[in-house]
Amino acid sequence: MKALMPYRWxxxxxxxxxxxIQYLDRVKSSVLTPSMxxxxxLTTSDIGTGAFLMLLFYGPSQYVSGLLTDRFGAKRIxxxxxIAWSIMTVWMGHIQTREEYLWRMALFGMMVGTEYVPSARILxxxxxxxxRARAQALLSWAWILTPAWASVLATQxxxxADSWRLVFYITGALGVIPLLMIVTWVFDRPEQYPKITEADLEYAYRDELAAGTLRQGQYANAQGEILSHExxxxxxxxxNRSYVAVVxxxxxxxxxxxxxxxxxxxxxxxxxxxxxxxxxLWSAAYFIAGAVGSFTSSYLSDKVFHGNRRVMILxxxxxxxxxxxxLASLxxxxxxxLLVALCGMGFFGNMAWGPFLAVPAEIFTPEVYGKAMGFVNGAGYTVAAFSAKIFAALVVVDGAGMKDYSYGWYFIAACVLLGVIAASQIRPQRTTPAPAAPAAKRALSS
Incomplete structure (x- = not known):
């Protein structure tokens, strides 16, 4: 019986x-912040410090998880x-003091900075x-689309329930769902899946087959063969200039x-x-628009621009x-x-995920994607940690207690302009012509 979709999807x-499900914690912690x-x-400064601590430890954790992923396998990580996420989420419901909040945010970053790199490495x-860009865009929906519905769910x-704590207890218990899903259905490599087809293997290793790194039908030691050539x-x-630009x-x-x-x-x-x-409800507008922007740009990057990732990133x-x-002017x-600003920010602000996250695998090889992407994300989160402190410091409070966030948003806009310069340095990767495949097998390649 023919499968409804290739197993990779x-x-x-x-x-x-x-x-x-793992991303629920960050969404809840964000939209329930006023209640917390x-x-x-807590003060505005405390919220900025909490975000700073989470990202400060989350960044190095990304790199470490990348090294561990390449060495021990993504599924184990x-x-x-x-498991770490479930424990950290339930703990948040017990927080009583400022000090506990800050400790929890730091440990959360350290323990849970292990979820993205293994997932992306498998894809x-x-x-x-x-x-690749579409697969990464689908994964990016976890941090784009989840806030759209989770923000509504958490606030409602x-x-x-008249209790923000109950939300953390319930969602922490949901950790058993992703645990069972990963154990049952996820495999690090195509050749590890017992029901893998020859067409799926040829699709996964098409670049290596075209380059002569692997020979058709010899996939048992594919990882070792590829690494021996790299x-x-x-x-x-x-x-590599493109890699530095991706950072x-x-x-x-x-x-x-x-x-x-x-x-x-x-x-x-x-x-x-x-x-x-x-x-x-209003926060959801940003994330719904983000999901549309992410998948649209990734489809164009894969199908229209044929792997030229720079176009959609710019x-x-x-x-x-x-x-x-x-948004800053309102x-x-x-x-x-306000709706135009939130939807526009969401749509354009999330267009780059699929294209740029695919670049390290195409510059080098998926076999070293763990440590390559681990460093990229580690650098990104570490700098983002300091940006949270900078944004908090730029919030102006007048004598009547009214807050003006304009300078914080202008700071982010200035960072985005620097991103234009960085994106312009990403060089399109040369596409190696794929070997001819029978029509039935080509039908599976989409």
Missing amino acids: WIALVLFAAYS VHDIG LIFSV MRWFNKEG LAAH GLRFRDFFR FVDIVMQITLYGALTWIPLYLSDVFGFSLKEMG TCFIGLVPFIAL QHADHAL
């Missing part, structure tokens, strides 16, 4: 679903990550250049993403006076700046302009 869906601030007695091996549940050392990454692109993307996650809910609450329920940054400036509840 089933793995992509499973990883998206598992990562979405009131209950625990993912299982650890899910980079199962997909070739024709589908907290409002009806001989890459860590310092070799930085001799800076990631920094800008993380600053933008965590600027939205951390500050949009507080901005809507403080400047526009939205209630908890209203804030969740489109992302150039299109994003005007909408950040618009000081009154003009709902139409």
Whole structure:
């Protein structure tokens, strides 16, 4: 019986679903911040410090998880990550003091910075250049689309239960779902899946087959064969201009993403006076538009621009700046302009995920994607940690206690302009012609 879809897309869906559940914590912590601030007695500075600590430890954890992924396998690291996430999420519901909050945020970053790189590493091996950006875009929906529904779910549940803590207890228990999904359905490599077909193997290793690194039908020791031809050392990454550019692109993307996650809910609450329920609904507009932008750009990157990732990355940054400036200029509840600003930021601000996350695998090889992408994300999150502190310091409070977030948004806009310069340095990778395949097998390549 013919499968409804290639197994690689089933793995992509499973990883998206598992990562979405893990991403719930950051969304809840963001949209429930106003309630937590009131209950625990946190200040704007404390929120900035919490985001700083989480990202500060989350960054190095990305690199370490990349090294461990390449050495021990992505599936094992993912299982650890899910268990750690569940424990950290339940702990958040117990927080009583400022000090506990800051300790939890630091440990959360350290323990849970292990979820992305293993997931992406698996996708980079199962997909070739024709589908990598779309696979990464689907995974990126975990941090783009999840806030769209999770922000509404968290605020509605907290409002009806009259307790933000209950939300953390319930979602922490949901960790058993991604754990079972990963154990049951995820395989590090195509050749490890018992029911893998020859067509799927040829698709996954198409680039290596075309380059002569592998011979058709000889996939049992594919990883060893590929690595024996590469001989890459860590310092070799930085001799590639495109890789260095991707590091800076990631920094800008993380600053933008965590600027939205951390500050949009507080901005809507403080400047526009939205209630908890209203804030969740308005925050969702940014993330729904982001999901559309992410997949649209990734489809164009794969199918229209044929792996030229630079085009959509530049489109992302150039299109994003005007909408950040618009949001910064809004000081009154003009709902139409606010909706335009949030949707525009979401659409353009998330267009680069699929294209740029695929670049390291195409510059080098998926076999070293763990440490290559681990360093990229580590740098991105570490710098984003300091950006959270900078944004908090730029929030101006007048004598009446009113807050002005404009300078914080202008800071993010300035970072995005630097991203334009970085993206322009990414060089399109030469596409090696794929070997001819029978029509039936070509049908599986999409």
